[in-house]
Amino acid sequence: MQNTTAPLTTIAEIGQHEGQPITLRCWLYNLRSSGKLLFPTFRDGTGTIQGIVPKAAVSEHVFDTLKSLTLESSLTVYGRVRADSRAPSGFELDVDDLTLTQRIPDSTPYPIQLKEAGVDFLMEHRHLWLRTPRQSAILRVRATIQRAAAEYFDTHGFFRTDPPILTPNACEGTSELFEMDYFDDDKAYLTQSGQLYIEATAMALGKVYSFGPTFRAEKSKTRRHLTEFWMIEPEVTYLDLDGLMDLAESFLTHIVTRVLQSHRADLKLIGKDVSKLEAVITSTDPGDGSQSPHSGFPRLTYDEAHAMLLDAHARGLLPAAHTYGDDFGSPDETYISSQFSKPVMVHRYPAAVKAFYMQPDPLDPTKALCVDVLAPEGYGEIIGGSQRVDDYDLLKSRIESHNLPLAAFQWYLDLRQFGSVPHSGFGMGIERCVAWICGLEHVRETIPFPRTLNRIYP
Ligand code: 4AD
Numbered sequence: 001m002q003n004t005t006a007p008l009t010t011i012a013e014i015g016q017h018e019g020q021p022i023t024l025r026c027w028l029y030n031l032r033s034s035g036k037l038l039f040p041t042f043r044d045g046t047g048t049i050q051g052i053v054p055k056a057a058v059s060e061h062v063f064d065t066l067k068s069l070t071l072e073s074s075l076t077v078y079g080r081v082r083a084d085s086r087a088p089s090g091f092e093l094d095v096d097d098l099t100l101t102q103r104i105p106d107s108t109p110y111p112i113q114l115k116e117a118g119v120d121f122l123m124e125h126r127h128l129w130l131r132t133p134r135q136s137a138i139l140r141v142r143a144t145i146q147r148a149a150a151e152y153f154d155t156h157g158f159f160r161t162d163p164p165i166l167t168p169n170a171c172e173g174t175s176e177l178f179e180m181d182y183f184d185d186d187k188a189y190l191t192q193s194g195q196l197y198i199e200a201t202a203m204a205l206g207k208v209y210s211f212g213p214t215f216r217a218e219k220s221k222t223r224r225h226l227t228e229f230w231m232i233e234p235e236v237t238y239l240d241l242d243g244l245m246d247l248a249e250s251f252l253t254h255i256v257t258r259v260l261q262s263h264r265a266d267l268k269l270i271g272k273d274v275s276k277l278e279a280v281i282t283s284t285d286p287g288d289g290s291q292s293p294h295s296g297f298p299r300l301t302y303d304e305a306h307a308m309l310l311d312a313h314a315r316g317l318l319p320a321a322h323t324y325g326d327d328f329g330s331p332d333e334t335y336i337s338s339q340f341s342k343p344v345m346v347h348r349y350p351a352a353v354k355a356f357y358m359q360p361d362p363l364d365p366t367k368a369l370c371v372d373v374l375a376p377e378g379y380g381e382i383i384g385g386s387q388r389v390d391d392y393d394l395l396k397s398r399i400e401s402h403n404l405p406l407a408a409f410q411w412y413l414d415l416r417q418f419g420s421v422p423h424s425g426f427g428m429g430i431e432r433c434v435a436w437i438c439g440l441e442h443v444r445e446t447i448p449f450p451r452t453l454n455r456i457y458p
């Protein structure tokens with residue numbers, strides 16, 4: 001019998017109602033039948049659960065409705081929760097009754113059937129693909145990563161300040177700018193990073209962060225690049241490179257901790273080996289005072305990383321020898337990060353391959369006081385940051401030598417004229433972080449609607 005007073009719950013919380021009647025608002029994800037027994041799988045956005053429907057236990061109407069129900073039809077189900085150790089969630093649902101919200105007609109079946117579909121087809125149907133359990137789980141983990149990232153700064157004395165999205169100046173190199181034709185006299189671009197603006201808000205507030213969409217007119221098709229992605233960026237006054245590396249380590253540790261606290265089932269569904277994440281947050285400090293409190297993530301200079309790559313090439317582990325002075329390519333980053341179980345911080349790259357705003361190392365001015373954090377398991381760079389040039393004349397000559405328009409940067413130079421102080425910051429791309437934490441092959445699955453070189457639909 002329909003029990004409309006049964007409490008409304010979600011699949012994620014269904015365990016709290018073991019042995020009790022419940023109401024579930026859901027979709028039919030899958031349906032198996034064997035004679036007088038139906039096994040529908042329901043999904044509600046928080047997870048999936050299998051229902052059991054013996055013909056003898058329900059009305060004829062319920063049995064017949066469910067038996068011919070089309071996948072992804074929406075319905076409300078009334079049933080009783082039963083613990084079952086074989087079920088992935090630990091529970092099954094004995095269905096008593098149901099009401100349909102929308103039955104998808106047989107003439108227009110749901111486009112994504114459960115058999116394997118190609119990536120191009122799935123990307124064209126991204127608006128529907130999102131409903132499948134694995135894609136939903138990735139989005140749930142993404143939401144937690146975003147929340148944990150903001151929470152870290154919100155609880156460590158940072159103020160969130162929002163930089164503009166339309167900007168007159170390039171931040172990360174002019175070749176990847178999206179240009180807009182709108183303002184009469186000035187060129188305008190979609191922002192590549194909020195950094196330059198949060199340097200200004202940091203001078204006002206001390207410790208700040210920004211969190212928003214950023215754009216790169218990437219001409220390359222890689223597993224790691226999107227044209228539109230979300231970046232979270234802290235900027236801190238009176239902070240040097242060492243302090244910045246401490247901050248990045250503490251920040252990433254917090255994110256991984258939060259994901260492990262609430263997404264073990266999702267990670268299992270996605271296929272991630274959680275022991276790899278546990279290793280990231282496990283302290284390697286022997287506890288005898290011999291290590292600094294921030295010695296958990298390995299820190300390598302560019303020179304040390306270069307030597308490691310040459311050695312790997314000599315041993316036949318890398319096809320190409322790394323050229324000293326060049327940036328690291330994807331295979332190089334993959335090799336370096338695969339040598340460690342924790343994220344690796346590579347610092348002090350040659351200034352020539354890095355951005356104009358990076359402070360030179362006083363001990364070797366050909367190097368920049370910068371850091372790239374490479375995620376474990378070959379995921380490559382997830383964080384890029386640096387100490388910033390704080391001297392007016394040096395910054396001005398950098399802007400000129402990079403052929404950047406001085407007028408558009410005058411406000412940025414002002415920050416070095418009026419009470420300049422040493423300061424540092426970094427940016428983390430949320431999608432790179434999600435790809436690493438979930439163990440995904442390609443960043444296109446890390447964001448609801450990816451934008452790449454050749455994709456704008458849906
Ligand atoms: O290393 P990037 O270019 O650094 C900056 O933009 C600095 N202004 C940040 C700062 O210091 N405040 O980008 C930072 C991070 C990268 O480490 C990567 O995680 C991500 O942003 N990223 C991308 N993610 C997806 N697709 C792309 N095309 C990306 N480009 C950068």
Ligand code: MG
Binds near residue numbers: 372381383384
């Ligand atoms: Mg970078």
